[in-house]
Amino acid sequence: MDFFTDGLRRGAELIFSGDAEVFGTTWLSLKVALLATLIACALGVPAGFVLGTTRFFGRRAVITTLNTLLAFPTVVVGLLIWGLLARRGPLGRFGLLYTWPAIVLAEVVLAVPIAAALTAAAVQAVDPRVRRTALTLGAGPWQAHWAVARQARFSLMSGVVVAFGRVLAEVGAAMIVGGNIRYHTRTLTTAVALATSQGDFGLAMALGLLLLGLALTVNVLLQLFQGRGAD
Amino acid sequence: MARISLQGVEHCYGDRRVLAIPAFELEPGSVAAVVGPNGAGKSTLLRLLACLEVPTRGTVRLDGRPLARPHDWRRARQRVTLVEQRPLLFPGSVAENLAYALALHGLRGRAAAERSARALDRLAIGSLRDRDARRLSEGEVQKVAVARALALQPDVLLLDEPASAADPASTGLLYRVLAEERGRGAALCFASHQLEDAYRWSDRVVALAGGELAPVTPANLFRVDIPPGTGPRTVRAGPLTLQVYTERTGPAIIALPPEDIVVSTAPLHSSARNEFRGRVRSISEDGRGGVTLTVDVGVDLVVRLTHAALADLGLTLGSAVVLSIKTMAVRVF
Numbered sequence: 001m002d003f004f005t006d007g008l009r010r011g012a013e014l015i016f017s018g019d020a021e022v023f024g025t026t027w028l029s030l031k032v033a034l035l036a037t038l039i040a041c042a043l044g045v046p047a048g049f050v051l052g053t054t055r056f057f058g059r060r061a062v063i064t065t066l067n068t069l070l071a072f073p074t075v076v077v078g079l080l081i082w083g084l085l086a087r088r089g090p091l092g093r094f095g096l097l098y099t100w101p102a103i104v105l106a107e108v109v110l111a112v113p114i115a116a117a118l119t120a121a122a123v124q125a126v127d128p129r130v131r132r133t134a135l136t137l138g139a140g141p142w143q144a145h146w147a148v149a150r151q152a153r154f155s156l157m158s159g160v161v162v163a164f165g166r167v168l169a170e171v172g173a174a175m176i177v178g179g180n181i182r183y184h185t186r187t188l189t190t191a192v193a194l195a196t197s198q199g200d201f202g203l204a205m206a207l208g209l210l211l212l213g214l215a216l217t218v219n220v221l222l223q224l225f226q227g228r229g230a231d
Numbered sequence: 232m233a234r235i236s237l238q239g240v241e242h243c244y245g246d247r248r249v250l251a252i253p254a255f256e257l258e259p260g261s262v263a264a265v266v267g268p269n270g271a272g273k274s275t276l277l278r279l280l281a282c283l284e285v286p287t288r289g290t291v292r293l294d295g296r297p298l299a300r301p302h303d304w305r306r307a308r309q310r311v312t313l314v315e316q317r318p319l320l321f322p323g324s325v326a327e328n329l330a331y332a333l334a335l336h337g338l339r340g341r342a343a344a345e346r347s348a349r350a351l352d353r354l355a356i357g358s359l360r361d362r363d364a365r366r367l368s369e370g371e372v373q374k375v376a377v378a379r380a381l382a383l384q385p386d387v388l389l390l391d392e393p394a395s396a397a398d399p400a401s402t403g404l405l406y407r408v409l410a411e412e413r414g415r416g417a418a419l420c421f422a423s424h425q426l427e428d429a430y431r432w433s434d435r436v437v438a439l440a441g442g443e444l445a446p447v448t449p450a451n452l453f454r455v456d457i458p459p460g461t462g463p464r465t466v467r468a469g470p471l472t473l474q475v476y477t478e479r480t481g482p483a484i485i486a487l488p489p490e491d492i493v494v495s496t497a498p499l500h501s502s503a504r505n506e507f508r509g510r511v512r513s514i515s516e517d518g519r520g521g522v523t524l525t526v527d528v529g530v531d532l533v534v535r536l537t538h539a540a541l542a543d544l545g546l547t548l549g550s551a552v553v554l555s556i557k558t559m560a561v562r563v564f
Contacts, residue, residue, distance in 0.1 A: 129319040136281055136313040137332040140305055
């Protein structure tokens with residue numbers, strides 16, 4: 001048990017001492033996760049909306065594919081993106097491999113299916129009368145979509161949070177395409193993996209606590225948002 | 232010219248054809264009623280008229296102009312509105328629901344507030360203004376939805392069973408308010424399975440069966456003139472003289488429900504005050520597990536009975552029968 005309590009104590013010390021490296025790593029994690037979530041939602045939410053509200057040939061196949069992608073192994077995504085960005089790969093000339101934008105790219109690929117699938121599920125769950133009622137009251141197509149989105153807003157927001165959670169906690173792809181380079185591409189998750197393998201349990205614990213704290217903060221913010229909306 | 236019309240319209244869901252209407256029109260300043268059993272296609276017809284669905288085949292015209300481009304349908308929906316059978320109110324107060332609808336028509340602020348107050352007052356639900364829409368009873372939701380539609384002052388107002396959750400007093404008020412809408416030139420159409428409501432509150436009754444327009448022969452209907460007085464009165468319905476019980480006087484329509492007519496081979500000593508002698512003119516399956524008889528009693532009356540009853544009486548074409556119906560069973564509307 002001492003091992004644990006020592007680790008926790010050292011973790012707390014590192015956090016409260018304002019260690020520059022620890023905070024740099026945290027900031028990079030947050031930056032990557034927020035940016036990847038933003039881009040993934042910008043792509044995935046509209047796609048999911050179309051998927052959830054319109055009928056077209058092959059729709060079921062697209063939904064099945066998306067649901068499969070939800071369980072896509074992150075190291076495989078990392079591997080594919082590595083192949084794309086490697087010097088001999090199709091996007092090699094941009095020199096993105098082992099940079100933080102490369103991590104963002106990999107995370108976007110992981111998060112788009114989540115945003116799209118959860119959005120599709122959220123809008124499909126909305127009472128079909130919502131869209132019809134808006135239309136009969138004279139709404140245009142965009143206004144009708146907006147009426148549906150308003151009804152689904154809590155589920156949509158949950159989708160965003162799930163996507164953010166996946167991106168924040170992801171380690172495999174970030175390790176492969178980022179390279180876990182100190183001060184440059186080291187995120188909280190890759191740093192925890194490294195510190196643990198090096199036997200620095202205290203550092204790993206400090207970073208783990210920060211990761212938990214970030215996840216908790218985002219969820220609390222969502223709860224507050226939902227609570228206000230439900231009144 | 233018709234306000235809105237359907238021409239050669241067919242509508243399918245997948246491979247299933249749910250509606251086939253060669254021609255249907257709603258005139259400005261008129262009320263049409265669509266009657267028919269569940270699944271007859273009433274709601275689909277209203278959705279097509281509401282420009283919510285594009286028919287699989289055929290043309291929808293508004294003021295004579297066919298709706299072709301998506302933009303036409305959108306413009307049409309600004310002038311046509313539908314109150315569904317189970318209408319939906321958005322989360323928020325009743326006033327906010329009306330404000331939302333009016334805002335979609337570019338009406339905000341005081342003008343919108345006045346319109347919404349007037350619409351609520353017309354249906355005597357002004358007191359619901361600030362109530363949470365999610366805490367209303369089914370009947371209240373229906374009334375608010377009608378008020379929301381009235382506030383928009385649409386050129387075409389469509390209602391699917393608008394009084395299905397209303398008590399008799401509210402039903403009367405609702406239909407009176409709808410009838411007033413004729414005055415500003417609106418074309419109205421409501422679906423109902425209550426024949427009484429359909430005949431009493433519309434200028435024209437259209438029947439739908441199996442997705443097709445059926446000739447309206449709701450059985451045994453007569454136009455009569457009810458003499459002054461209260462309680463039981465004697466009226467003449469074509470060649471028949473019969474007793475009815477009603478509070479109404481003047482022109483009315485009476486119906487002898489085919490299920491309520493008793494068939495016998497000899498006069499009965501019973502409480503039925505109306506008795507007609509005649510002969511069986513036709514016997515047919517009614518498609519619902521029973522038998523339909525047409526009996527000539529000076530005029531054709533339709534009677535429904537069971538196979539067992541038919542066999543018991545030993546009726547064949549030309550059999551002499553006596554039809555009896557209680558005064559109280561004669562429907563007046």
